[in-house]
Amino acid sequence: MWQFFHKLGSPKWFFGISTRFMPWLLAGGILLLMSGVIWGLAFAPKDYLQGNSYRIIFIHVPTAFMAQSVYIMMASAALVTLVWRMKLADVFVKAVAPVGLVLTFLALFTGAVWGKPTWGTWWIWDARLTSMLILLFLYGGVIALDRAINDEKSAARAVAVLVLVGVVNIPIIKYSVEWWNTLHQPATFKLTEKPSMPAEMWVPLLLSVLGLYLIFGWLACVRMQTEILSREQRTRWVKEFVMKGRV
Amino acid sequence: MNAEVRPAVRLASSSVGVLAAMKGVFARDMRVAFRQRQDLLNPLLFFVMVVTLFPLGVSPEVSFLSEAGAGILWVAALLSVLLSLDHLFRHDFDDGTLEQLVLQPQPLFLLILAKTIAHWMLTGLPLVILTPVLGVMVHLDGNSIAILCLTLLIGTPVLSLIGAIGAALTLGLRSAGVLLSLLIIPLYIPVLIFGTGTVAAAAEGASVGAYLALMGAFLMLALTLAPFAAAAALKISLSNA
Numbered sequence: 001m002w003q004f005f006h007k008l009g010s011p012k013w014f015f016g017i018s019t020r021f022m023p024w025l026l027a028g029g030i031l032l033l034m035s036g037v038i039w040g041l042a043f044a045p046k047d048y049l050q051g052n053s054y055r056i057i058f059i060h061v062p063t064a065f066m067a068q069s070v071y072i073m074m075a076s077a078a079l080v081t082l083v084w085r086m087k088l089a090d091v092f093v094k095a096v097a098p099v100g101l102v103l104t105f106l107a108l109f110t111g112a113v114w115g116k117p118t119w120g121t122w123w124i125w126d127a128r129l130t131s132m133l134i135l136l137f138l139y140g141g142v143i144a145l146d147r148a149i150n151d152e153k154s155a156a157r158a159v160a161v162l163v164l165v166g167v168v169n170i171p172i173i174k175y176s177v178e179w180w181n182t183l184h185q186p187a188t189f190k191l192t193e194k195p196s197m198p199a200e201m202w203v204p205l206l207l208s209v210l211g212l213y214l215i216f217g218w219l220a221c222v223r224m225q226t227e228i229l230s231r232e233q234r235t236r237w238v239k240e241f242v243m244k245g246r247v
Numbered sequence: 248m249n250a251e252v253r254p255a256v257r258l259a260s261s262s263v264g265v266l267a268a269m270k271g272v273f274a275r276d277m278r279v280a281f282r283q284r285q286d287l288l289n290p291l292l293f294f295v296m297v298v299t300l301f302p303l304g305v306s307p308e309v310s311f312l313s314e315a316g317a318g319i320l321w322v323a324a325l326l327s328v329l330l331s332l333d334h335l336f337r338h339d340f341d342d343g344t345l346e347q348l349v350l351q352p353q354p355l356f357l358l359i360l361a362k363t364i365a366h367w368m369l370t371g372l373p374l375v376i377l378t379p380v381l382g383v384m385v386h387l388d389g390n391s392i393a394i395l396c397l398t399l400l401i402g403t404p405v406l407s408l409i410g411a412i413g414a415a416l417t418l419g420l421r422s423a424g425v426l427l428s429l430l431i432i433p434l435y436i437p438v439l440i441f442g443t444g445t446v447a448a449a450a451e452g453a454s455v456g457a458y459l460a461l462m463g464a465f466l467m468l469a470l471t472l473a474p475f476a477a478a479a480a481l482k483i484s485l486s487n488a
Contacts, residue, residue, distance in 0.1 A: 148417070166434070
């Protein structure tokens with residue numbers, strides 16, 4: 001158990017193990033995402049109220065879901081950075097913050113595109129939308145702070161504090177549709193209840209969420225590996241890796 | 248700056264109790280601030296000027312101002328607190344006082360809490376006191392002004408406390424001012440929403456108890472957690488310098 005814990009902190013070990021996982025993550029992610037999206041866009045039944053315009057849900061929900069999920073993962077990693085000073089944790093935070101920013105932007109963008117035909121407007125100052133916008137700002141702040149501090153270690157720890165402070169926004173986003181009367185519909189998936197839509201709709205949606213998860217995993221590995229290589233460029237194993245092409 | 252204006256913190260002995268140490272930090276911050284009165288006035292002038300921009304820039308109509316007045320005052324107060332945050336640690340950081348503070352045997356988060364309370368007394372509280380005057384100028388009715396003052400009284404300490412985290416994180420960085428705003432404004436938004444929401448609810452004749460309770464909850468949350476985050480951030484920034 002402890003050996004595993006120590007290994008988890010070693011960039012070299014992670015570099016080796018992630019290289020083995022990555023093809024599977026990418027292949028599984030593409031397979032699930034494509035089947036979910038194609039099933040959703042082409043074969044799932046039409047919504048009786050919204051017609052075909054609801055089909056953007058197969059992009060919107062996965063990105064919105066991931067945008068929040070990535071922040072929670074970042075926050076967990078930030079806690080690990082502050083408590084155990086684990087090198088990989090701050091590599092993770094730094095590597096995935098831009099991914100989270102892009103996912104949040106995509107969620108807002110697809111939401112706007114979906115809002116136009118169904119609500120009749122691109123944007124409203126609704127609790128869910130506003131709190132997602134705050135999430136976008138938080139990601140932006142994290143990236144800006146990281147860039148502003150030159151020293152790598154201080155940057156990592158300062159960013160960790162900021163990420164943890166920003167966590168208060170996550171429950172606000174999550175429950176905004178339940179606490180306030182908003183235009184945005186409540187959550188599509190809940191752990192405790194059956195989805196309110198028919199299986200032909202929620203199964204492809206679930207597939208695309210899982211697919212995006214895997215693709216995010218792959219992307220996180222790629223970005224972490226790049227970050228590790230640049231941080232550890234003076235170590236012997238990185239030099240050997242560059243010369244021989246393997247760890 | 249010379250030592251006459253900025254006396255050293257004197258609590259080096261560990262026999263000084265935590266409360267006495269907090270009192271010492273608080274008293275020193277107040278004394279330093281009152282020796283440089285212009286710094287105290289600046290955020291207030293800024294507050295008044297920002298409020299002035301809205302009638303001139305948007306519309307001087309009574310109907311618009313009485314509707315948007317509470318929001319304008321809240322935004323102006325928020326910006327003015329944001330502007331003053333740079334002073335919270337900057338001078339102490341420049342002349343080394345902050346390092347001495349970190350080295351004190353008393354827990355750093357309590358000393359920071361004392362500093363933040365002093366900061367609020369010097370910026371947030373004067374804003375609240377000035378609000379009735381500006382409220383009359385933007386044609387708010389008496390009830391709205393009272394509620395607005397109450398929300399600012401609960402809300403501005405939250406702004407100071409959250410701001411302390413941002414000020415500590417950006418200490419000693421290039422372009423710290425803009426970065427500080429970028430980091431802190433997202434965290435200020437919930438306070439702003441509930442602050443103006445309370446006044447709007449009161450104007451509609453609804454009960455404001457729930458709103459005020461939520462703002463009180465914000466204050467308690469910030470009061471208990473923000474000093475810890477600010478202390479952690481301060482230690483990181485100092486080790487970086």
